[in-house]
Amino acid sequence: MQKIKIGLATALMAFALGSCKTYQQGYGKNNTDVDLLEKADWKIDTLRKDVIWYQYSSTTNPEFANQNVNVVSFNPKAKLGYAVLAYEKEKDSLSVFASKIPGALAGINATYFIEKKDSADYMHLRLKGKDLQQVKVPKSSIYWWKHQGMMTFNNEGTQFDIQFSPENFASVKSENIITGAPMLVDDYKPVGLTFADTSGLKLDLKKLHYEHYLKHQGVRHPRTAVAVTKTGKLLLITVDGRNAAAKGMSAKELTQFLVRYFNPKSAMNIDGGGSTMMWIKGQVPNGIVNYPTDNKKFDHYGQRKVETALLIK
Template sequence: MAVNSAYFEKLDDGGYVSFHKSNGKVDQYVEVPTTHTRFWKHQAAFVQTGEKDFAFIQGNQRLYDSLDFANIISSAPLLISDGIPVGKYFVTRKAGDKSDLESEHPDRHQAGLGPRMAYAKTADNHLLLLAVDGRSPKAQGINAEELTDFLSQYLYATDALNMDGGGSVTMFVRGATPTGVVNYPSDQRKTDINSFEHIGQRRNGAALLVMPTRPKTLKKMQQLEVAKDSIAFDYNDPKNRKN
């Protein structure tokens, strides 16, 4: 299976907003200045600390680059830290109209309802990948505070991190649907707000893949048919990777 990852936009006025390290190679450094509106987007990171072990840490470019782990993805906001629902307090200006703020200002960006992706883990070290649909009459979405509450109260997550949301939110399970997409991406509803189907996924710069290690299981999975426009093909083909 695969899910979208962190904020991988490259800005004309500031560069990348996230840190990304895969298989020991740093693909992306945080290049935005501290005064940039989107600087907050690398507040925390999802780190693979062992074959089946993961950690969620709060830090910055310097810390992430110094860690001796092969796979690190930064994002924001941190939702739960060691059982504490810190995401409930990320937005400082919760009430009132926020149209005076830039769309990427954290108080506006994380207070609004919309599609969201979260990575989390439980006390017994289970990894949770949660896709929440939105921007539809059938699913309005969720904000950072509500996402924190849901993960904490219903899924019993002890640590959690909000990833890239909006039109990027995509969960792929090979063979589960004709396209492999099991959620309802919002991009395809730009022309038809009432459409609610497993299509419309955008091409994401990177993703988190969960692959079976047993050869027989892997071979069986690879034999499942998937439509050619699925997100897995977009991710696995380097030609489709966008900067």
């Protein structure tokens, strides 16, 4: 297993925002960096002084009923721990990834698969300055959108940033990069509201290729995401789905949810669906606290084997 401590650099790129004003009101840059803006429907557990676990569940919330969301907030400025990105070409479950990281406290699955026959090199993965995977797909590819955003990070695992990916990743000076998509929040702008907004479209999404961005991101699925707050905290996020008790979210809904409850400076969707998993040390039966769907049951056993995991030590 390759593993590194992680942190971030900078990148560029503009994106059309559309009509996003509604969700920017009251959530400007000058707000105090408080993890949770509304506490109704949430449970809060302190795993360590610098690591807080938030659990959302509601059947009555008018905007987010029948959703089950887990968020871990990590504050590197407390200097009590750091983040680790682990990669294995031979895939494994998140709980196994965590067992191989001494001192791991919490974690999620990370980015889309690198070693996938039909991926056509749509992801960029750089660890300790070495590019293990480079984007090669043309803009005409069905996968064009899947590296829209990037998370860059330092080797110490204490500095994180999320921005739009550049045209050329060679321009990024950071030692470490993972890409994902879509961008949900960019410098407090809720860009995810318009990326795959299917409202009003006269289109049969069922007829689209599964990887078409409108079908992939415009409907409800389990989701995994990462976010960075104004003061540099890292948020690890999972949204359960494909169940009556946890319906999942579209990219638009996830953007709305994160802006309403956490107001991150930046946020990016990463690999979701059956890959969505969150692990917390000591939680029974296996540390998995969300409801993975690969076994078609609403329990903690349906883990999918993945290639990358993002953990807090």
